[in-house]
Amino acid sequence: MYKIVRKKQLAENVNEYVIEAPLAALRAEPGQFVILRVDSEGERVPFTIADYDPDKGTVTILVQTVGATTELLSRLDAGDSVADFVGPLGNPTDLTKYDKVLLVGGGIGGAVIHPQAKLLNKIGKPADVVLGARTKSLLLYMDEMSRYAARLYPMTDDGSYGEKGFVTDAVAQLIKEHAYDAVLAVGPLPMMQAVAEVTRPAAIKTIVSMNSVMVDGTGMCGCCRVTVGGERKYACVDGPEFDGHLINFKEARMRQGFYREQEKEHYCRIRGEIKNG
Amino acid sequence: MVSPRNVPPFADSETRKRNFEEVNKGFDAETAVSEASRCLQCKNPRCRQGCPVGVNIPAFVNEIKNRNFEKAREIITADNNLPSICGRVCPQETQCESQCVLSRLGSVAIGALERFAGDYVLGGKSVALPEKLGLKAAVVGAGPAGLSAAADLLKYGFDVTVYEAFHIAGGVLSYGIPEFRLPKRIVRAEIDSLKAMGAEIVTNAVIGKSYTLDDLKDKFDYIFLGTGAGLPVFMNIPGEGLNGVSSANEFLTRVNLMKAMLPDSITPVQRGKNVVVVGAGNVAMDAARTAMRLGADKVTVVYRRSRDEMPARKEEIEHAEEEGIRFMLLTSPVEVLGKDKVEGLKVIKMRLTEPDEKNRRRPVPIENSEFEIECDQVIMALGTSPNPILKRSAPDLETDAKGVIKVDENGLTSVDRVYAGGDAATGAATVILAMSAGKRAAAAIYAAATKK
Ligand SMILES: Cc1cc2nc3c(=O)[nH]c(=O)nc-3n(C[C@H](O)[C@H](O)[C@H](O)COP(=O)(O)OP(=O)(O)OC[C@H]3O[C@@H](n4cnc5c(N)ncnc54)[C@H](O)[C@@H]3O)c2cc1C
Ligand SMILES: Cc1cc2nc3c(=O)[nH]c(=O)nc-3n(C[C@H](O)[C@H](O)[C@H](O)COP(=O)(O)OP(=O)(O)OC[C@H]3O[C@@H](n4cnc5c(N)ncnc54)[C@H](O)[C@@H]3O)c2cc1C
Ligand code: FES
Numbered sequence: 258m259y260k261i262v263r264k265k266q267l268a269e270n271v272n273e274y275v276i277e278a279p280l281a282a283l284r285a286e287p288g289q290f291v292i293l294r295v296d297s298e299g300e301r302v303p304f305t306i307a308d309y310d311p312d313k314g315t316v317t318i319l320v321q322t323v324g325a326t327t328e329l330l331s332r333l334d335a336g337d338s339v340a341d342f343v344g345p346l347g348n349p350t351d352l353t354k355y356d357k358v359l360l361v362g363g364g365i366g367g368a369v370i371h372p373q374a375k376l377l378n379k380i381g382k383p384a385d386v387v388l389g390a391r392t393k394s395l396l397l398y399m400d401e402m403s404r405y406a407a408r409l410y411p412m413t414d415d416g417s418y419g420e421k422g423f424v425t426d427a428v429a430q431l432i433k434e435h436a437y438d439a440v441l442a443v444g445p446l447p448m449m450q451a452v453a454e455v456t457r458p459a460a461i462k463t464i465v466s467m468n469s470v471m472v473d474g475t476g477m478c479g480c481c482r483v484t485v486g487g488e489r490k491y492a493c494v495d496g497p498e499f500d501g502h503l504i505n506f507k508e509a510r511m512r513q514g515f516y517r518e519q520e521k522e523h524y525c526r527i528r529g530e531i532k533n534g
Numbered sequence: 535m536v537s538p539r540n541v542p543p544f545a546d547s548e549t550r551k552r553n554f555e556e557v558n559k560g561f562d563a564e565t566a567v568s569e570a571s572r573c574l575q576c577k578n579p580r581c582r583q584g585c586p587v588g589v590n591i592p593a594f595v596n597e598i599k600n601r602n603f604e605k606a607r608e609i610i611t612a613d614n615n616l617p618s619i620c621g622r623v624c625p626q627e628t629q630c631e632s633q634c635v636l637s638r639l640g641s642v643a644i645g646a647l648e649r650f651a652g653d654y655v656l657g658g659k660s661v662a663l664p665e666k667l668g669l670k671a672a673v674v675g676a677g678p679a680g681l682s683a684a685a686d687l688l689k690y691g692f693d694v695t696v697y698e699a700f701h702i703a704g705g706v707l708s709y710g711i712p713e714f715r716l717p718k719r720i721v722r723a724e725i726d727s728l729k730a731m732g733a734e735i736v737t738n739a740v741i742g743k744s745y746t747l748d749d750l751k752d753k754f755d756y757i758f759l760g761t762g763a764g765l766p767v768f769m770n771i772p773g774e775g776l777n778g779v780s781s782a783n784e785f786l787t788r789v790n791l792m793k794a795m796l797p798d799s800i801t802p803v804q805r806g807k808n809v810v811v812v813g814a815g816n817v818a819m820d821a822a823r824t825a826m827r828l829g830a831d832k833v834t835v836v837y838r839r840s841r842d843e844m845p846a847r848k849e850e851i852e853h854a855e856e857e858g859i860r861f862m863l864l865t866s867p868v869e870v871l872g873k874d875k876v877e878g879l880k881v882i883k884m885r886l887t888e889p890d891e892k893n894r895r896r897p898v899p900i901e902n903s904e905f906e907i908e909c910d911q912v913i914m915a916l917g918t919s920p921n922p923i924l925k926r927s928a929p930d931l932e933t934d935a936k937g938v939i940k941v942d943e944n945g946l947t948s949v950d951r952v953y954a955g956g957d958a959a960t961g962a963a964t965v966i967l968a969m970s971a972g973k974r975a976a977a978a979i980y981a982a983a984t985k986k
Contacts, residue, residue, distance in 0.1 A: 280736075280744040294701060300792065300801040301701075325800050341701040343738035472792070475699050475740060476921050477764040478784035484775055489768065494923060508775045511874045515777040519802035526798070 258338035259293075262315055268395045270322040271365065272331055273307070279314030281306075281344035287352075287372035288466070288498050291316060291344030292474045295329045299340060302326045303471045303493075305443075306345060307368040308375075316344065319368035319397065325523035346474040350464060350498045352377060355438035358384040359431060360406075361424050361452055363444025367397035369466050370443055378405040385431060386410065389424035389444070393417040425451045432459050439464065442501060446510050453501035465501035467492040470513060483509050539640030540569040544853070551826050551857035554713040554795060558622070558849070561643075563603070566650040570598035573642045576635055581644060584633035587970040589613045591630060591644055598647055604659070606651040611658060614648075615682040615973065618656060618720050620966050621649025623711060623816075627848045629966075657723030660730060667691040669983055672754040674741045674924070677705020678965045679760030679956025681724060683972030687758075688731045690980040695754070696728075697739040702791060705762055707965070709791040710783070712820050714827070715850070718790075742927035747952065756951050756979045759939065760972060763920045763957035769812070773870030774914075778804060782811070782821040782915035789824055806911025809833045810879050812867055813915035814844040819851060821913045822859045833859045834907070838866040838884045838897040866897070868904060870912055878908050918962050936961065945975035953979060 263275040281291050290305045308317035322331045333339070352358050352373055360370040367388055377384045386406035390396045391414045403409050410427045411419030420427065425448075428440070432455070439462040442452035449465040456463045469481035469492040476494035483492050486503035490496060543559040544550075550557055561569060573595045581591045590609050597606035610617045626632075626645035634641035669692050673684045676698040687694045702708050707721045729735060741750065741761075750757050766781035768774050785803065788794040792801035809825040811818050814837035822833045835854070837844060840863050844851060855861070864884045871878040883903035886895035920937040932940045932948035938961050945953040955971025957963055 280739055283744060284746075298793070298800065341738050343699070343701070343740060345743055346740065472784060472787055473700065475764070475923060477766070478787055479766045479768065479781040480784045482768075482775065489770070489774075494921075505775075512775065512777060515804075516802040523800050523802070 258340060259342040260338045261333055261335050264333070264335045267319065267397055270331075271319060271395070271397065272322075273317060273319050274330075275315050275317050276339065276342060277314060278316050278342045278344070281316045281342060282309045282311045282314045285309035285311070285316060285345040286349030287376055288350035288369075289345035289347045290474070290497060291318065291342055292346060292471065293339050293343070294341040295326060295333070296340050299329070300326050301341075301472055301474070303346070303468070303474060305369045305466070307371050309372070316342075319365060321365045324520050325526070328524060328528060343474070347493055347497045348495070350441065352384075352439060352441060353380055353382070356382060357435065357437050358382070359387070359428070359435075359437045359440045360384045361387045361389075361428055361440060361442040361444070362397075363389045363424055363448040364391075364395065365397070366442075366444030366448070366466070367402070370441060371398050371401060373441060374402055374405040383407040385435065385437075387412060387424050387427045387431070389413070389427075389448070391415065423451070424448060425455050428452055429455050432456060432461060437461055441498075446506060446513060449501060450506040453504070453506075457502055463501040464498050465504060466498045467496050467504070467509060468513075469497075469509065470516065536572055536636060536639055537568070539572070539643055540565050540646075541643075542646050547853075547856040550714065551823070552829070554827060556717050557714050557853055560653065561646050561650045563601075566598055566647055567601060569643050570595045570647060572636065573599070574635060580633035580635065581630040581642075584630040586629065586964075586966050587613045587973075589648075594651060595642065595644070595647055598651060603651055603654040607655055607658070610648060610651055614966070614969060615685050616678060616724060616965070616969050617648050617652030619652070619678070619707060619716065619724065620969065621645050621647075621652050622716050622720070623847070624966050625847045625964065653720075656720065657727035660727070661689065663688060663731065664691045666693065667983065669693070669755045670695070670753070671756045671758065671979065672697065672750045673758045673760060674750070675699075675705060675760035675762055675956075675958070676703035676725070676735060677760055677762050677956060677968060678707060679762070679958070679968035679972040680705070680758065681728060681972070682969040683758040683760060683955070683976045684733050685728055685731065686973050686976035687979065688728070688733060690976065692756070692979075694733045696733055696735045697741050697745070698735065698737045699740040700791070701737050703735055703737065705760075709787045710817070710820070712786065712790055712824050714823070715820065740923060742924040747924065747928035747931065747949070751951060756983065757953065758945075758972065758975050758979070759924065759947070759952065759954035759958055760956045760968070761921055761924055761958040763918045763938075763962045765919045765921050766914065767916045767918060768914055769867060769916060771867060771869055773872065776870055776872050776876050777874060778806070778872070778876030778910060779870055779912045779914065780804070782813070782817045782913050783918065785821055785913050786817075786824060789828070795828060803828065804911055805829050806909070807831045808909045809911045809913065810907065810909040811835050811913045811915055813837065813917070814839070814846055815915065815917070816846045816850060818915035819846045819854050821915050823854055823857060825911070825913065826857055826859060834862055834909070835859060836862045836865050836867060836879070836881060838864065839895075840864055840886060843895075862907075864897070866899065867912075871906065876910055876912055878906050879912055880904055880906050920958050920961070944978035945971060946978065
């Protein structure tokens with residue numbers, strides 16, 4: 258069992274959990290993820306490592322409630338435990354070799370870029386950060402980001418905070434004004450695809466984080482496979498971060514929706530909207 | 535006159551093809567004794583040579599005949615730590631039973647007898663452990679290789695910690711081989727008895743990620759790697775990225791490990807109505823029969839060679855046929871068809887070449903013989919290769935081009951104090967070979983430890 262040390266609601270339907278998991282915290286690095294099961298009958302679901310503390314043996318994850326498992330998780334509080342928690346999985350992404358980095362986070366993607374922003378700040382190469390969300394209350398990690406970023410550009414779809422518009426609007430503007438060595442974009446697939454299209458003409462190295470459906474997270478099932486530059490890669494062991502200009506997004510978007518119908522049913526059942534049977 | 539071979543009862547094929555109950559019900563004591571009495575107790579028992587680990591078959595069969603069932607089990611476990619499991623899943627017809635002098639009249643049912651003896655004391659009686667050596671051993675991977683290495687290391691007096699990446703121990707025995715062939719209570723009994731002997735089993739621990747091999751070398755005196763060969767192979771044909779195409783590993787894991795067959799399971803699984811399984815090994819049979827049990831109307835196994843070359847256990851092929859699985863032989867997929875979901879499979883007819891020097895007949899495509907079959911789900915059961923995680927974190931661990939760990943005859947790897955065995959060191963093979971590799975490495979570790 259893995260104890261929830263702290264839980265904090267960051268926005269509607271978004272919770273931050275600090276979980277006691279020494280084995281996962283020990284060697285965690287930015288870009289990696291964990292897989293957890295809420296209870297002994299649970300599904301294995303992946304979450305990005307948003308922060309980690311090897312000394313305290315804790316890992317922080319940010320969870321958006323979107324379906325059955327995340328709903329069950331949202332009902333747990335500090336002091337409760339989850340049945341299984343394994344990590345760190347996937348490969349870290351090392352951005353420290355670049356001098357000028359642009360980080361782009363859409364929605365829950367703020368979780369993924371948070372440890373990168375923190376690390377780049379620590380080594381004295383603070384990144385520019387674009388954070389996007391539908392509305393102000395969904396902008397995640399604003400305080401932390403304003404501390405770590407060289408410049409922070411919040412964007413909301415409804416203009417309730419920062420600029421009104423999509424993250425791509427900010428990215429298009431920024432790459433005209435500044436010379437970036439690399440862009441890391443994390444968020445929903447359509448957003449990452451759009452960012453990659455914006456940076457493609459300028460040939461700026463663009464890394465995206467593939468949130469494929471996963472089971473084991475160790476390269477054993479192949480269900481997370483994505484096509485990168487015509488080659489088949491497993492998001493869990495070869496990624497999760499890949500060159501955004503080489504990803505076959507069309508296939509990735511199609512694959513992500515595969516279990517949607519069944520997932521929806523599980524979600525409704527858990528919320529008591531459907532009876533078993 | 536030898537009486538005919540006894541056959542254990544099987545669940546009725548029409549009922550069982552829609553449930554997950556064990557198909558083969560095994561011998562009761564009377565039948566076991568009667569079957570054991572058929573053994574001629576050969577002076578030069580060829581069955582023993584057919585067994586990859588040389589179990590003293592005539593001796594244990596004789597004990598069953600004399601109703602000393604516990605003694606029979608002990609004789610087996612001198613060489614094989616997992617009799618209940620191997621009795622169920624070994625390819626006996628190409629091993630021990632193929633060598634039996636009675637083979638023309640019906641070989642002694644050695645597998646069924648082994649299973650009977652194994653189940654007689656499920657998980658085995660607790661054994662008295664020797665005085666501790668004061669040495670620590672780590673076992674990576676809790677499949678048959680790791681479980682067997684751990685059991686023997688404990689019996690030699692090591693302190694043993696087993697690290698397993700999944701949330702449940704057992705390896706393929708838990709996530710791959712379905713309940714209807716190997717009930718999970720059998721696997722649990724083996725794991726429980728290991729725990730009772732004092733093994734610490736740490737699940738959710740991916741070695742190479744949480745700890746590296748170097749970390750383990752610092753913490754432990756000896757290390758055994760039994761990480762299996764779990765990485766699924768795909769065909770590299772167009773359309774394999776479509777929804778509805780999965781590896782057998784994904785499909786079977788969702789069902790066996792995540793219990794997706796239960797109506798209230800939270801893990802989803804595709805339940806195709808018209809399913810094609812590509813391949814003809816045990817994995818393919820398991821996937822096909824599982825698809826049938828999830829409610830398919832039609833399940834077709836597509837295989838590029840002929841019936842004689844099908845690598846699955848004979849019993850599984852027969853059971854699959856009884857359950858209504860169809861076989862399309864000498865046929866190979868060339869493209870998965872569909873817009874965003876699987877709608878069909880384009881295949882090509884194959885023929886076998888004349889036997890080469892090694893007496894192997896290669897399948898080659900027959901030109902212009904392509905045709906299309908309709909289906910809504912394609913499961914690839916083409917084999918697996920070793921998982922790259924551990925290797926990537928341990929550059930000095932030598933492997934071949936496919937990632938198979940190189941070992942000497944004792945299981946010693948290129949890294950000092952680190953041994954390996956099972957599928958990780960051979961490529962995908964069998965439970966009995968994995969079990970024996972674990973046993974052999976444990977003996978080698980003990981020898982190395984006590985020499986110093
Ligand atoms: C590497 C990686 C990192 C991720 N990081 C985060 C994160 O930091 N925070 C966060 O809130 N979410 C993250 N996700 C997505 C998260 O895993 C899914 O939202 C979660 O699985 C939904 O489960 P559910 O049962 O609540 O919803 P479901 O009803 O099961 O699904 C809702 C949606 O989530 C997707 N999904 C379902 N099952 C899986 C699965 N096993 N693996 C991946 N996606 C799935 C589906 O495409 C579906 O559209 C990440 C996914 C991956 C692969
Ligand atoms: C569906 C199916 C049916 C089969 N049917 C038969 C049959 O009928 N008869 C037969 O003899 N054989 C059969 N086999 C083959 C047999 O199961 C394998 O040969 C055998 O399980 C190999 O044992 P192993 O211990 O080497 O590896 P595995 O059983 O694969 O176990 C390896 C374990 O190591 C874990 N692991 C991997 N990497 C790491 C890591 N880095 N850190 C921690 N843990 C790790 C894995 O999660 C796994 O639990 C079948 C295989 C499959 C897939
Ligand atoms: S999640 Fe199973 S192979 Fe990547």
